Each structure stands twice: as C-alpha cells, then as structure tokens.
Amino acid sequence: MLIHSHPYGYQPPQATEITPEHLFRQRRTLLQFGGGLGLLGLAPGVSSAADSQAPGSGKLQALVRQTSGVDGAQTMEKWTPYKDVTGYNNFYEFGTDKSEPAQYAHGLKTKPWEIAVEGLVRRPGKLGLDELLRLAPLEERVYRLRCVEGWSMVIPWVGYSLSALLKQFEPLGSAKFVEFTSAVDPNSMRGVRSNVLDWPYTEGLRLDEALHPLTLLALGLYGEVLPNQNGAPVRLVVPWKYGFKSAKSIVRIRLTDRMPTTAWNKAAPGEYGFYSNVNPNVDHPRWSQGTERRLGEDGLFSRKRKTLMFNGYEAQVGQLYAGMDLRRYF
Ligand SMILES: Nc1nc2c(c(=O)[nH]1)N[C@H]1C(S)=C(S)[C@@H](COP(=O)(O)O)O[C@H]1N2
Ligand SMILES: [Mo]
Numbered sequence: 001m002l003i004h005s006h007p008y009g010y011q012p013p014q015a016t017e018i019t020p021e022h023l024f025r026q027r028r029t030l031l032q033f034g035g036g037l038g039l040l041g042l043a044p045g046v047s048s049a050a051d052s053q054a055p056g057s058g059k060l061q062a063l064v065r066q067t068s069g070v071d072g073a074q075t076m077e078k079w080t081p082y083k084d085v086t087g088y089n090n091f092y093e094f095g096t097d098k099s100e101p102a103q104y105a106h107g108l109k110t111k112p113w114e115i116a117v118e119g120l121v122r123r124p125g126k127l128g129l130d131e132l133l134r135l136a137p138l139e140e141r142v143y144r145l146r147c148v149e150g151w152s153m154v155i156p157w158v159g160y161s162l163s164a165l166l167k168q169f170e171p172l173g174s175a176k177f178v179e180f181t182s183a184v185d186p187n188s189m190r191g192v193r194s195n196v197l198d199w200p201y202t203e204g205l206r207l208d209e210a211l212h213p214l215t216l217l218a219l220g221l222y223g224e225v226l227p228n229q230n231g232a233p234v235r236l237v238v239p240w241k242y243g244f245k246s247a248k249s250i251v252r253i254r255l256t257d258r259m260p261t262t263a264w265n266k267a268a269p270g271e272y273g274f275y276s277n278v279n280p281n282v283d284h285p286r287w288s289q290g291t292e293r294r295l296g297e298d299g300l301f302s303r304k305r306k307t308l309m310f311n312g313y314e315a316q317v318g319q320l321y322a323g324m325d326l327r328r329y330f
Contacts, residue, residue: 290307
C-alpha cells in the first residue's frame with residue numbers, strides 16, 4: 001500500500017526507505033554524510049514501524065541530496081503541520097474556499113508536464129518533468145510563507161534556485177522581467193469557470209529578483225512531490241513576497257523587457273502591486289499588514305505575531321530595493 005507508481009516515473013523508494021517526518025532531520029544528517037551517492041543514491045536505511053504514517057505517497061526524499069547552503073534558506077521555526085500545509089490553500093483555479101483545493105485538485109493531471117521557457121533568452125525551449133528534476137541538485141529549504149490575507153506557514157520545500165533554470169536558457173541583456181503562467185485546465189479546474197481572476201493566473205518578477213538565490217523553483221514539500229493543491233508539479237516560491245507571487249502549476253516562463261501584468265494586479269490594482277514585498281509598514285487598503293497568525297500554532301485567541309519586513313529576509317534581499325520608495329512601489 002505504500003508503493004504507488006511514482007508521479008515522475010522514478011522507482012519509488014522501498015517502504016523501509018520511506019522516512020517519516022519525525023526521522024526527517026536525522027535522515028537529512030545521514031544524507032549530508034552520504035555525499036557522493038549521486039542524485040539517485042540512497043542514504044543508509046533508516047526505518048521504523050511508524051513508516052506507514054509518512055504523509056502522502058510520492059516520495060522525493062530519496063532524491064534530496066542536501067540541505068541548502070543558500071543564506072536564509074533555513075529557519076529554526078517549527079514546521080507548520082502537514083495537514084495545514086496541504087489542507088488550507090489558496091489555489092483559485094479550484095475554488096476560492098481554503099478547503100476546495102485539497103478537495104478538488106486531485107483531478108489535475110500532472111504527468112506528462114512541460115514548462116516552456118521563452119521570450120528574451122538565447123535558447124528558448126521546453127523542459128519536461130524528468131529534465132526539471134535533474135536540472136540541479138534538489139535541496140530542502142524551510143521558508144516562511146506569508147499570505148497577504150494575514151496568515152503564515154513554515155514549509156519545508158524541495159527544489160532549487162530558479163536561477164539554475166534561467167541560466168540554462170541564457171537570458172539576453174535586454175531581459176528585465178520574468179513572467180510566470182499557471183496552467184488552465186477547465187476539465188479539472190472548476191474555479192476557472194468563474195471570473196474571479198482573469199485566467200490564466202500570471203505573476204511576474206524583476207529579473208534580479210528571479211535570479212536571487214532565495215527564489216525557489218519548488219518540486220516538492222515535506223520530502224514528497226508537491227501535492228496538487230500546493231501547485232504540482234512545479235511552482236515558484238518567493239519567500240519575501242506575499243504568497244500570491246508564488247505561482248502554482250507553472251507551464252510557461254517568459255523573459256521580457258517590460259513589467260508583466262499579473263492576475264492580481266489586473267483584478268485590483270490599488271490593492272496588489274507588482275512588487276508585493278511583505279511589508280508591515282504598508283497596510284493593505286482594507287486591513288493592517290502589521291501582524292499575522294501562524295497556522296497550526298497560533299490559536300484563534302492567542303496573540304498574533306508581528307510581521308517582519310520582507311518576511312524576515314531583509315538581510316538577504318533588502319539590497320534589491322535600495323533607494324526605492326516602498327510605499328509607492330508596493
Ligand atoms: N496558480 C495559482 N497560484 C497561486 C494561487 C492561485 O490561486 N493560483 N494562490 C496564491 C496565494 S494567494 C498563496 S497564499 C499561495 C498559497 O500557497 P500554498 O497553498 O501552497 O500554501 O499560492 C499562491 N499561488
Ligand atoms: Mo495569499
């Protein structure tokens with residue numbers, strides 16, 4: 001019952017090699033010591049009777065070779081429980097209710113999948129999932145994710161810097177921005193029948209933001225392939241920006257010389273700017289951004305925690321915005 005066909009066509013690890021979350025950190029240490037095993041190499045077996053309690057089925061953990069060496073890519077904060085990470089989602093293509101993505105996203109077919117990389121690059125082209133998985137060593141990165149609505153999570157992602165992908169396609173000197181486009185599949189996505197957003201969902205970054213090492217192309221979380229509701233099979237994660245910048249289920253990446261329009265900016269330009277850096281000093285027109293509730297941890301009546309400038313990543317990314325008026329460029 002543990003062995004399902006692997007979504008990406010890999011042999012799944014044996015049951016004894018599947019790692020429950022409470023052994024995850026231990027295992028990670030083994031993986032670190034196990035250097036030189038190669039992308040598909042497995043660390044010495046760590047097994048437990050609790051293996052069957054491992055969340056999900058699409059294991060990516062065996063492919064994760066290392067924790068990230070990128071500055072800011074780890075946090076000592078408690079991971080948000082798996083059930084909250086995968087049960088409380090924004091993915092409007094499947095409905096606007098937080099519970100709807102988990103309920104309906106299983107209908108999305110994530111294999112085969114291709115990302116087209118186009119626009120101002122020397123070598124435009126397409127990448128299939130297997131190529132995406134092998135493009136760079138997979139890392140575990142534990143990021144805070146702060147939704148513009150005032151809640152946050154701490155999520156152990158699996159992926160690598162988006163810059164590794166972009167560099168392969170050789171951005172031209174004229175490229176200044178990157179546009180991301182999510183999938184639209186009216187058959188499985190009941191939400192796209194409503195016009196709450198102008199589909200497809202698009203997002204954008206300045207090229208230097210996209211090339212920043214913290215900007216993650218995520219293929220998994222909690223050591224497994226991305227659950228559909230979290231943006232399978234591949235999504236963006238930009239931890240210093242509000243969550244909506246982190247587009248899910250990406251099918252196209254386009255480099256441009258103009259600032260791209262984004263789905264949320266089109267829907268409400270006065271509320272959602274292009275930058276959307278987490279900033280406790282610039283309120284949303286309809287609510288404060290000064291505090292947040294950490295899902296799975298802060299109770300309804302417990303005190304909210306303070307939201308940090310750039311979601312706590314100021315040391316890493318503050319320089320990108322030197323001299324900019326962050327009220328104007330919100
Ligand atoms: N394609 C697409 N991407 C999306 C969204 C969406 O509705 N559609 N919602 C965004 C919002 S508002 C947030 S907060 C994060 C939530 O990611 P999570 O569900 O994995 O926590 O995804 C972002 N990416
Ligand atoms: Mo969000």
